[in-house]
Amino acid sequence: MKILISADMEGATGVTWPADVLPGTPQWERCRSLFTSDVNAAVLGFLDGGADEVLINEAHWSMRNLLLERLDDRAQMITGRHKSLSMVEGVQHGDVDGIAFVGYHTGAGTEGVLAHTYLANSLTGVWLNGARASEGLLNARVVAEYGVPVVLVTGDDLTCADADGYAPDAHKVAVKDHVSRYAAVCRTPARTAADIRAAAKEATALAGRYEPVVGGPFTLELEFDATHLSEVATVVPGVAPSGERRVTYTSGTMYEAIRTFKAVTTIVSAAVEEQYG
Numbered sequence: 001m002k003i004l005i006s007a008d009m010e011g012a013t014g015v016t017w018p019a020d021v022l023p024g025t026p027q028w029e030r031c032r033s034l035f036t037s038d039v040n041a042a043v044l045g046f047l048d049g050g051a052d053e054v055l056i057n058e059a060h061w062s063m064r065n066l067l068l069e070r071l072d073d074r075a076q077m078i079t080g081r082h083k084s085l086s087m088v089e090g091v092q093h094g095d096v097d098g099i100a101f102v103g104y105h106t107g108a109g110t111e112g113v114l115a116h117t118y119l120a121n122s123l124t125g126v127w128l129n130g131a132r133a134s135e136g137l138l139n140a141r142v143v144a145e146y147g148v149p150v151v152l153v154t155g156d157d158l159t160c161a162d163a164d165g166y167a168p169d170a171h172k173v174a175v176k177d178h179v180s181r182y183a184a185v186c187r188t189p190a191r192t193a194a195d196i197r198a199a200a201k202e203a204t205a206l207a208g209r210y211e212p213v214v215g216g217p218f219t220l221e222l223e224f225d226a227t228h229l230s231e232v233a234t235v236v237p238g239v240a241p242s243g244e245r246r247v248t249y250t251s252g253t254m255y256e257a258i259r260t261f262k263a264v265t266t267i268v269s270a271a272v273e274e275q276y277g
C-alpha cells in the first residue's frame with residue numbers, strides 16, 4: 001500500500017505569519033523544522049497503520065522547504081517545482097492508494113490562518129461549479145479522477161471544517177485554532193505530532209483505490225483584487241471575463257481545469273506590481 005502526502009506549509013504547526021512561510025527569511029528557517037515535524041508524524045502514522053510506501057510531494061511555494069534529513073528513512077520525497085500536477089504530483093501513476101493533505105489552509109477570501117488559493121493575495125475568490133473552492137477542494141477533485149481517496153487533512157480548525165465538505169470521511173487534525181488571518185492558538189510540535197501520527201495510523205484503513213470519478217464539466221470562476229489582473233488572465237485561451245475583476249472558464253476534466261488554473265496564475269503573477277499589486 002502506497003500513501004502520497006501533499007505537504008503545504010501554511011497549515012503547519014506554529015505557522016501564522018507571512019515570514020513563517022516565505023523562503024529565505026529567518027522565521028521560515030525556523031518553521032521548516034515545525035513543518036517537517038508534522039509531515040514526519042504523518043509518515044510514521046501511515047507506516048504504523050501498515051503502509052508499505054510513503055511518498056511526500058512538497059507543495060509549498062518553491063517546493064523546497066522540508067528537511068529531508070529529518071524524515072524517517074522509509075519515506076521518499078519529491079522536492080522542487082515545475083511538476084505537471086503541482087500540489088498532487090505523484091498521484092497519476094496508478095500506484096497510490098490514498099492521499100493526505102498535510103499543512104493545508106482555507107481558500108482565498110475566507111477566514112483562516114494564511115488563507116489564500118495558490119496566489120498569496122491577488123486572488124480574492126475561486127469558485128468551482130458555483131461553490132467556493134480551496135486548494136484542498138480543487139486537489140480533492142483532481143485526485144478523484146485517479147480514484148484516490150483523501151484519507152487525512154491537517155491544518156487549522158477552519159481547514160478541517162473546509163475538509164469536512166470535500167472529504168467527509170477523511171481524518172482531520174487541527175494543529176492550531178484560527179484567531180485571525182495572521183494569528184492562531186497554537187499547540188506544541190510534540191503534541192501535534194502525536195495527534196497527527198495517531199490520526200494517520202487510523203486513516204490508513206481508508207486507503208484503497210476506487211473507480212476514477214468522471215465528473216465534468218468543471219466551471220471555474222476566479223476573482224482578482226485588481227482589474228488588470230482579470231484582464232491579463234483572459235490571455236489564456238478559453239478564459240473569458242465574467243464580471244468585475246472576474247474571469248471564468250470551463251474544462252472537461254479536473255486535469256485540464258487545474259492546468260488552465262496554473263496557466264492563469266502564472267501569467268497573473270507576472271503582472272503583479274510591487275506594493276500596488
Ligand SMILES: [Zn+2]
Pocket residue numbers: 008009010105118135
Ligand atoms: Zn497552499
